[in-house]
Amino acid sequence: MNAPAIKLRINLTPDKEHITVVKSAKRQFEAVDSDSETDSEIEFMPRKAAPIKKRKMAPAIPPVEIFEDNDGDDEGEALADEPCKGRPEVAAVGGKTLMAPTMSRKERLVSASADAALIATAIKASDDIYLSDVENPEPIAGTTKPHLFKNVVWGPEATDINYAGSVFPQNPEFRQFVPGRWERQPDGTLLDQKSKLLIKFTDKNGQKRIFTNPPPKDWSCQEAISALNKRCVQQIRRNTAVRFRQVVKAYIPEERQWILDNLKNGKPQNGWKAFVKDFNTQFSGRTIPGHDEPRPERSHSSLTKEVERFGPEFYSKGLIPPGSKTSSKPTTKVSDTASTKTSCKTSDNAPTKTSDKTNTKASTETSSKTSGKTNKKASTKTSDKVTGKTTGKTITKPTGRKSRSK
Structure with a gap:
C-alpha cells in the first residue's frame, strides 16, 4: 500500500x-x-507572487500640425501676399489647425474701370473709424515706412472699447489686404478695406485690445499693402495664440537664370551679401511678364538654400533647375526680360512709375601675333557692362593690361 x-x-x-x-x-x-x-x-511550496498591475495607457493623441514662423526679423513674421492656388489658407489657432477655403488674391482684386458699377453701389466704411477728409499733422509712429501712410484722426470705433457692436475674439481672423480700396467678397459684393485697418481681439492676458493701422496714401501701392499686411500679422501673432503659415513662392525661370548668371564655381561672384542685395534689386516688388503677382523679397537663407539644393546638379553645370520652363541644355543667357516695378508716391493720386532695367554682359577676347625681331605677343581683354537706364549712358571698364608697341 x-x-x-x-x-x-x-x-x-x-x-x-x-x-x-x-x-x-x-x-x-x-x-x-x-x-x-x-x-x-x-x-x-513557493510563495505566490504578487499580481502585477497593468497600467491602462491613455489613447495615443494624434500629432497636431502647427505652423509657426521665426521670431527673428519681420520677414519671417509676415504672410506671403498670395496663398497657393487651389490650396486653402491654413492657420493654427490655440494649438489646433484651422483650414478654410479662401479666394485667391487675383479673385479678390477689384478693377476701377471694369467694376465701376459695383463700386458706385458699394457701402463705404463708417467715419467712426476715421475721418477720410481730415489728416493728422503729427508724424506717424509704429511703422518703418511712414512716407507711405497717412496719419488720420481716429474716431470712436477705434478708440472706445465699449463701442456698440465691437467684438474682441480670442482667436481673431485676418484676411490680407489687396491693392485698391475695395476687396471682392465670395458673394460678389465689395468690402471697403478701411474697415480692416482696426485689429480687435482679446490678448493672452484676457485684455481687450484695439490696434489702429494708418491707411496707405495710395491704396494701389504694393509696397504699402505689403507693409500693412506685415504689421497686422505681427500684432495678432505677438498677442494671441494664432499662428499663420508662411506661404513661400517658388522661384521662376527668370530668377533662376539670374542666379545662374551670377554664380561662379557654385558661389556668388561678389559674396552673399551683395548677391542677396542685387537679387532683390532686380526682382523684389516687380511684376514679371507672364506672372500675375509681384515677386517677393528673398532673404539670405532663401537664396542659400536655393543654391545649395540645386547647385551641384544644375547651377554648377550651367543648367536651370527642373520646374523652370527653359531649355534643359547648358545655357549662359536667356533673352532679356523687361520687368516693371511700381514705385509708390506720397501723393493721393500716386501715379505709377516704371523703370526697365536690363543687364547685358558681353565679353570679347582677342589675341594677335606681331612679326618682328622680338616676336612679342599682345592681348587685350575688355569687359563691357551695359545698364539700360533712362540716361542711356554706357560704362566701359577695361580689365586687361594695355599692350605695348615699339
Whole structure:
C-alpha cells in the first residue's frame, strides 16, 4: 500500500527548530524532531507572487500640425501676399489647425474701370473709424515706412472699447489686404478695406485690445499693402495664440537664370551679401511678364538654400533647375526680360512709375601675333557692362593690361 504524499512546511525560529509534517490526505499533524529522517517526498511550496498591475495607457493623441514662423526679423513674421492656388489658407489657432477655403488674391482684386458699377453701389466704411477728409499733422509712429501712410484722426470705433457692436475674439481672423480700396467678397459684393485697418481681439492676458493701422496714401501701392499686411500679422501673432503659415513662392525661370548668371564655381561672384542685395534689386516688388503677382523679397537663407539644393546638379553645370520652363541644355543667357516695378508716391493720386532695367554682359577676347625681331605677343581683354537706364549712358571698364608697341 503506497504511503500518501505529504508536504513539509519548515518554520525556523531563533529559539526552536522543528519540522511540522502535514499529511494532506488525512489532514493530521505530527511533530517530528529535526534529527529524524523520512523517505517521504518533500515539496517546498513557493510563495505566490504578487499580481502585477497593468497600467491602462491613455489613447495615443494624434500629432497636431502647427505652423509657426521665426521670431527673428519681420520677414519671417509676415504672410506671403498670395496663398497657393487651389490650396486653402491654413492657420493654427490655440494649438489646433484651422483650414478654410479662401479666394485667391487675383479673385479678390477689384478693377476701377471694369467694376465701376459695383463700386458706385458699394457701402463705404463708417467715419467712426476715421475721418477720410481730415489728416493728422503729427508724424506717424509704429511703422518703418511712414512716407507711405497717412496719419488720420481716429474716431470712436477705434478708440472706445465699449463701442456698440465691437467684438474682441480670442482667436481673431485676418484676411490680407489687396491693392485698391475695395476687396471682392465670395458673394460678389465689395468690402471697403478701411474697415480692416482696426485689429480687435482679446490678448493672452484676457485684455481687450484695439490696434489702429494708418491707411496707405495710395491704396494701389504694393509696397504699402505689403507693409500693412506685415504689421497686422505681427500684432495678432505677438498677442494671441494664432499662428499663420508662411506661404513661400517658388522661384521662376527668370530668377533662376539670374542666379545662374551670377554664380561662379557654385558661389556668388561678389559674396552673399551683395548677391542677396542685387537679387532683390532686380526682382523684389516687380511684376514679371507672364506672372500675375509681384515677386517677393528673398532673404539670405532663401537664396542659400536655393543654391545649395540645386547647385551641384544644375547651377554648377550651367543648367536651370527642373520646374523652370527653359531649355534643359547648358545655357549662359536667356533673352532679356523687361520687368516693371511700381514705385509708390506720397501723393493721393500716386501715379505709377516704371523703370526697365536690363543687364547685358558681353565679353570679347582677342589675341594677335606681331612679326618682328622680338616676336612679342599682345592681348587685350575688355569687359563691357551695359545698364539700360533712362540716361542711356554706357560704362566701359577695361580689365586687361594695355599692350605695348615699339
